Amino acid sequence: MSAILSEISAALQSGKAKTVKELVPQALEAGVSAKDILERGLLAGMDIVAVKFKNNEVYVPEVLIAARAMNAGTELLKPHLAESGAKPLGKALLGTVKGDLHDIGKNLVRMMLEGKGIEVIDLGVDVPPERFLEAYHAEKPDIIALSALLTTTMGEMKTTVDAFVEADERDNVVIMVGGAPISEVFCESIGADIYAADAASAAEAAKQVLLEKKGA
Numbered sequence: 001m002s003a004i005l006s007e008i009s010a011a012l013q014s015g016k017a018k019t020v021k022e023l024v025p026q027a028l029e030a031g032v033s034a035k036d037i038l039e040r041g042l043l044a045g046m047d048i049v050a051v052k053f054k055n056n057e058v059y060v061p062e063v064l065i066a067a068r069a070m071n072a073g074t075e076l077l078k079p080h081l082a083e084s085g086a087k088p089l090g091k092a093l094l095g096t097v098k099g100d101l102h103d104i105g106k107n108l109v110r111m112m113l114e115g116k117g118i119e120v121i122d123l124g125v126d127v128p129p130e131r132f133l134e135a136y137h138a139e140k141p142d143i144i145a146l147s148a149l150l151t152t153t154m155g156e157m158k159t160t161v162d163a164f165v166e167a168d169e170r171d172n173v174v175i176m177v178g179g180a181p182i183s184e185v186f187c188e189s190i191g192a193d194i195y196a197a198d199a200a201s202a203a204e205a206a207k208q209v210l211l212e213k214k215g216a
């Protein structure tokens, strides 16, 4: 890996958004492709942060700061990536279910998904099933990602899955669920496809689904 890509990865891991903003244009000027800067610099750094987060070696604040540095870098790359034809790996529709206002975990899931090169449409919190369906029809995502933090709102995940069944769209989309009260058993019981225990696992599972879909 070229030295500047290692520097970008290291700056991202330490959450140094300002350094990332300086290094990305330098790398572009030096002739490194936007795709390499994204994949071998920014995403490589975010992958390391994701593993450390999963292993409790870093915590929420560090992840949020690293994600901010990631966003600073990807913002600078966006026009170049469009030019070089690099496409997102796929698209996910994300939201915290109806009645639930917790969004910290959901936001981490969004950042981790974006860190894997997945486009995320974030519907926010307190999202009713009909809003998921409406956005599904408008955006045609590959994955619907549902978060719930309350035992009283877990049931909304089933209502959302059922809404896709009723709309005859269930077989056209992968539904992933997660959040503190959610389990593999619950996931199966409501007819969802994937349970992810944390944001890093959610992003890894989503990436696998999209790679399989592309036949990679």
Ligand code: B1M
Residues within 6 Å of the ligand: 060, 099, 100, 101, 102, 103, 104, 105, 106, 108, 109, 145, 146, 147, 148, 149, 150, 151, 152, 176, 177, 178, 179, 180, 181, 196, 197, 198, 199, 200, 202
């Ligand atoms: Co609330 N709250 N809260 N709360 N709150 C909990 C969840 C609770 C466990 C606290 C407790 O009593 N010990 C409890 C739920 C009990 C239960 O249902 N069994 C609770 C309650 C009761 C409530 C209220 C009802 C309190 C009240 O008003 N009486 C109320 C409900 C409001 C509502 O939603 N309608 C309420 C309100 C709030 C605040 C607004 C004050 C605030 C939310 C602020 C915000 O999100 N912007 C809040 C907070 C902060 C918490 C705790 C303390 C922390 C949650 C958090 O953000 N954790 C929480 C206690 C706790 O969890 N220890 C609690 C950090 C975050 C990184 O973790 O969200 O679990 P988490 O996300 C994880 C994984 O779950 C996973 O990935 C993340 C980590 O990588 N994950 C996914 C999450 N979504 C995923 C989706 C995926 C995959 C993985 O795929 C799609």
